Amino acid sequence: MKTFEFQRRVEIRHQVDVFVAGGGPSGAAAAVTAARQGRTVFLAEAQGCLGGAGTAGMVPAFMQFSDGTNFLAGGFGQEIYEKLRASGGVCVDQGVGIRAEALKRLYDQLLLDAGVGFTFLTPLIAVETNGDRVTLAILAAKSGIFAVAAKFFVDATGDGDLAAWAGAPFEKGDEAGHMMAGTLCSLWADIDWDAVKASGLGKGAARLEEAFQDKVFTIEDRHLPGMWRVGKRLGGGNIGHTFGVDATDERSLTQALIWGRKSMLEYERYYKEYLRGFETMELAATASLLGIRESRRILGDYVLNLEDFKSRAVFEDEIGRYCYPVDIHAAKPDKASFDKFKEEHAKLRCAKGENYGIPFRILIPRGLSNVLVAGRCASADRYMQSSIRVMPGCYITGQAAGMAAALALESKTDTRGVSIPALQSRLKRIGAFLPNG
Numbered sequence: 001m002k003t004f005e006f007q008r009r010v011e012i013r014h015q016v017d018v019f020v021a022g023g024g025p026s027g028a029a030a031a032v033t034a035a036r037q038g039r040t041v042f043l044a045e046a047q048g049c050l051g052g053a054g055t056a057g058m059v060p061a062f063m064q065f066s067d068g069t070n071f072l073a074g075g076f077g078q079e080i081y082e083k084l085r086a087s088g089g090v091c092v093d094q095g096v097g098i099r100a101e102a103l104k105r106l107y108d109q110l111l112l113d114a115g116v117g118f119t120f121l122t123p124l125i126a127v128e129t130n131g132d133r134v135t136l137a138i139l140a141a142k143s144g145i146f147a148v149a150a151k152f153f154v155d156a157t158g159d160g161d162l163a164a165w166a167g168a169p170f171e172k173g174d175e176a177g178h179m180m181a182g183t184l185c186s187l188w189a190d191i192d193w194d195a196v197k198a199s200g201l202g203k204g205a206a207r208l209e210e211a212f213q214d215k216v217f218t219i220e221d222r223h224l225p226g227m228w229r230v231g232k233r234l235g236g237g238n239i240g241h242t243f244g245v246d247a248t249d250e251r252s253l254t255q256a257l258i259w260g261r262k263s264m265l266e267y268e269r270y271y272k273e274y275l276r277g278f279e280t281m282e283l284a285a286t287a288s289l290l291g292i293r294e295s296r297r298i299l300g301d302y303v304l305n306l307e308d309f310k311s312r313a314v315f316e317d318e319i320g321r322y323c324y325p326v327d328i329h330a331a332k333p334d335k336a337s338f339d340k341f342k343e344e345h346a347k348l349r350c351a352k353g354e355n356y357g358i359p360f361r362i363l364i365p366r367g368l369s370n371v372l373v374a375g376r377c378a379s380a381d382r383y384m385q386s387s388i389r390v391m392p393g394c395y396i397t398g399q400a401a402g403m404a405a406a407l408a409l410e411s412k413t414d415t416r417g418v419s420i421p422a423l424q425s426r427l428k429r430i431g432a433f434l435p436n437g
Contacts, residue, residue: 010146012147017150020041022045023044025052026398030399032111033403038406041115044139054391058100058287060238062081065392070321083106091230097236098236100230127165133369152405158292159247159296160297160298169367172248179245186236191281204224204225204239210274211274217270227278241330268283297381297385298378301364305384308356312350314436319404321435322396324392326387358400362379363400372401376394
């Protein structure tokens with residue numbers, strides 16, 4: 001492999017208190033929370049909008065904000081939930097279906113109102129470090145490469161890019177390196193939702209085995225989360241899987257996107273011919289961002305694990321509690337893998353009113369003193385990552401990261417010097433659910 005040395009003189013365009021890499025749900029929560037505490041914040045987002053999976057990724061619905069008794073994603077998450085409902089940005093006939101354009105506008109306004117500086121189409125490409133501290137985030141944009149200097153950095157990239165490039169240890173996939181399959185979500189028009197309901201066949205897997213026998217599908221993928229109502233005659237498709245995708249490799253992502261778009265033809269045939277209410281549906285769009293469930297899991301001062309889920313753990317340094325079930329999508333499309341998923345998904349879940357604690361230590365990467373991670377790449381084993389990775393979970397970890405960065409700056413300390421009682425008090429003040437803090 002040929003290599004060469006690449007050097008450029010790069011402008012330090014912004015000098016701020018807090019830099020946030022990534023504007024998905026955790027990044028937006030972190031940026032707004034820190035800015036509302038009076039800190040200067042710059043956020044860089046690689047896509048053309050904020051919101052990540054719920055907007056650019058077209059994930060059609062939020063997972064639960066509540067355990068059926070308590071609103072767990074309190075604070076920033078509750079603000080999103082209430083303001084989106086008030087604006088007509090969710091469809092509540094079936095769960096909490098997302099109208100992506102309304103969600104994009106809401107994120108924009110929240111960051112603007114909080115005074116967060118941000119740009120779209122600005123991917124993180126490198127970091128500079130000094131010992132255990134990150135000093136600069138290097139970004140690429142149409143105007144060229146530039147840097148942001150900050151005192152604290154929040155990695156909300158989903159893939160843990162900033163923390164990993166700064167030297168933090170991480171895990172990826174299972175023991176063999178296999179990762180959960182991704183999904184290219186989609187938007188479909190002209191669905192008769194009344195007919196779907198009346199048919200009793202549902203929105204997904206009812207007749208998959210018949211379709212397999214009829215050779216409708218290239219891959220016999222038995223896991224079909226299905227179609228969610230996101231408008232009067234619109235459906236958001238969480239349909240199909242991209243097996244073998246590695247979100248840290250653009251070549252793998254490219255192949256997954258190509259297959260995801262191609263597979264929509266097979267799912268269109270299935271929905272039209274085997275289910276009811278979808279006979280005249282039309283594909284309106286596929287997402288620009290592939291839905292990724294798993295890549296790097298940054299190793300922090302604590303690794304949230306399956307036993308914590310089972311015991312409904314309580315931690316002294318809790319920054320929130322959550323309840324989504326274990327949801328490890330199979331890495332392979334064979335029946336044995338799907339059966340294992342079904343068994344875990346059925347057994348590893350919380351009853352009404354039950355939830356588990358999320359400790360602050362999972363946001364602190366080992367070996368780094370001014371970096372916090374939030375969202376999908378926080379420190380957890382595969383079981384717990386599959387639970388906290390959904391959007392309400394990201395709001396919880398994101399707002400805690402933003403608040404902790406603000407407190408560390410006030411106290412002139414590093415991430416490990418943050419007062420836990422002070423952090424919990426501030427989080428409760430903005431609405432976080434912390435019954436043990």
